[in-house]
Amino acid sequence: MCNLIPVAKTVGANRIVPTISIPYPLGDPGTSREDQWKLRYHRTKVALESLATDIKEQTVFRV
Numbered sequence: 001m002c003n004l005i006p007v008a009k010t011v012g013a014n015r016i017v018p019t020i021s022i023p024y025p026l027g028d029p030g031t032s033r034e035d036q037w038k039l040r041y042h043r044t045k046v047a048l049e050s051l052a053t054d055i056k057e058q059t060v061f062r063v
Helices: 005-011 033-051
Strands: none
Touching: none
């Protein structure tokens, strides 16, 4: 999980799941607690699914 996709690609990360921002990678303090929970739950689910996905090359997963 990262927010700087070009850097992750450059260093050779094979599975990349985009995050929100540098200070708040899995949240947005401007939203309600419920919305933050939904956002975090979804991003974490995508990250876990990326680990279970068979890949052949560097992959950026959609969120």
